[in-house]
Amino acid sequence: xxxxxxxxxxxxxxxxxxxxxxxxxxxxxxxxxxxxxxxxxxxxxxxxxxxxxxxxxxxxxxxxxxxxxxxxxxxxxxxxxxxxxxxxxxxxxxxxxxxxxxxxxxxxxxxxxxxxxxxxxxxxxxxxxxxxxxxxxxxxxxxxxxxxxxxxxxxxxxxxxxxxxxxxxxxxxxxxxxxxxxxxxxxxxxxxxxxxxxxxxxxxxxxxxxx
Numbered sequence: 001x002x003x004x005x006x007x008x009x010x011x012x013x014x015x016x017x018x019x020x021x022x023x024x025x026x027x028x029x030x031x032x033x034x035x036x037x038x039x040x041x042x043x044x045x046x047x048x049x050x051x052x053x054x055x056x057x058x059x060x061x062x063x064x065x066x067x068x069x070x071x072x073x074x075x076x077x078x079x080x081x082x083x084x085x086x087x088x089x090x091x092x093x094x095x096x097x098x099x100x101x102x103x104x105x106x107x108x109x110x111x112x113x114x115x116x117x118x119x120x121x122x123x124x125x126x127x128x129x130x131x132x133x134x135x136x137x138x139x140x141x142x143x144x145x146x147x148x149x150x151x152x153x154x155x156x157x158x159x160x161x162x163x164x165x166x167x168x169x170x171x172x173x174x175x176x177x178x179x180x181x182x183x184x185x186x187x188x189x190x191x192x193x194x195x196x197x198x199x200x201x202x203x204x205x206x207x208x209x210x211x
């Protein structure tokens with residue numbers, strides 16, 4: 001079975017979309033300890049931290065690792081004009097950001113850290129270092145020009161507050177995206193092409209064929 005180290009419903013839907021059976025283990029990694037300012041490095045470190053945190057929880061539960069074949073940690077953030085836009089903290093911040101993003105473009109970065117679980121190794125560090133793949137996938141997003149009325153209306157619903165950058169391409173926010181350059185599923189929460197490529201690299205392509 002596959003383990004997803006994320007509580008994101010959007011990421012779970014992507015795995016359901018490709019019929020990848022999985023269990024969710026929510027990481028307790030403390031994101032506030034990471035002070036990295038470079039968006040690419042930050043999502044890379046966050047994805048690894050979440051994956052390793054979930055792995056520790058899995059082992060602590062005394063689960064037999066041969067029950068699980070792979071574990072994926074992910075984290076996303078939106079880079080706009082050199083700034084990192086994570087989930088908006090309130091309505092005022094969301095409106096301010098959208099007023100800046102309207103008619104402009106930015107980059108959605110998702111860090112991925114995929115671990116192959118080998119039950120012959122009990123040491124967490126060895127499992128992670130010797131049987132893992134990591135990478136960051138970036139997608140350029142160009143937004144429509146929006147009126148203040150449209151921005152305020154979007155800020156009145158819950159959807160944007162759960163998403164890096166303050167928008168969900170698979171939801172109502174899809175109305176405001178003019179075009180993207182790169183991987184679509186990456187904007188939703190994880191890159192399915194990246195996942196396929198790296199499962200194959202780790203010799204776990206059978207996970208994608210189990211129906």
